[in-house]
Amino acid sequence: MKEIFVRSFSGLLYILLLMAAMFNVHALIVVFFVFGIIAISEFKKLINYNSFIPYIIFTLLYFVFGYWQFVMNSNYGLKEATQILLVLTIFVQLILIKDLFTQKHIPLFISKRFIITTFYLSSSFVFLILIAKFHEEYNPFLLLGAFILVWTNDTFAFLVGKKFGKQKLFEKVSPKKTVEGFLGGLFFSTIASYFIATFTHTLNFNNWLVLAIIISVFGTLGDLIESKFKRQAQVKDSGGIMPGHGGLLDRLDSIIFAAPFVFLYLQLLNYVS
Secondary structure, X not given: OHHHHHHHHHHHHHHHHHHHHOXXXXXXXXXXXXXXXXXXXXXXXXXXXXXXXXXXXXXXXXXXXXXXXXXHOOOOOHHHHHHHHHHHHHHHHHHHHHHHHHOOOOOOOHHHHHHHHHHHHXXXXXXXXXXXXXXXXXXXXXXXXXXXXXXXXXXXXXXXXXXXXXXXXXXXXEEEEEHHXXXXXXXXXXXXXXXXXXXXXXXXXXXXXXXXXXXXHHHHHHHHHHHHHHHHHOOOOOOOOEXXXXXXXXXXXXXXXXXXXXHHHHHHHHHHO
């Protein structure tokens, strides 16, 4: 009973902190910066990467893109720089997806540790901020909607999988995940997308429906990839900062992996509209 209370309290505190920060762009930037530093610290331990460089790279990327207009005195070049960062990030994430399915162990030579720390973690936190600032003015409901879809998917994947799960999704990496759980999370995420579209007045239902699918699929892949890193490191959690939940990376692995694909879809919408 005590364990359930501790888990519920730390989870609620995390959600309240996020939601409170979302309604002020500067507060959100600060909170995600702290989250990013903690996540990088946890990830460096998972891949045994003893270097201070990832913190420097993350800080530079994060604040240059987060405060581009302030740093550069204009938005000139922001679109082009964002496109380059997006292409590099998605390319690296596609390699990680390939490694998930084709490699017994994800190769972790020195240059790859640097690359995945930069474009698997650092740039993904940048895209979380860019999602909220997508229309060139801060709109927390785009980002909040994405988080709600992640939380809905994770919650119902767990509940449906626990009740009805029989067919393992990827037993070698995450024995508890099931196909039924994945489909349950996807189904309830699509339902949640209707309410997000109705109450946030950001995108129409069709677009939120597509985002629900993107987040469910790539969020699950992000979860599996982090699970594979943990399995290689022979640890249960990425850290212990959230009692009952593990590390911060354990809570953010889905959204940070899905964020670049969400941003890509938003860009495609902007292009065709």
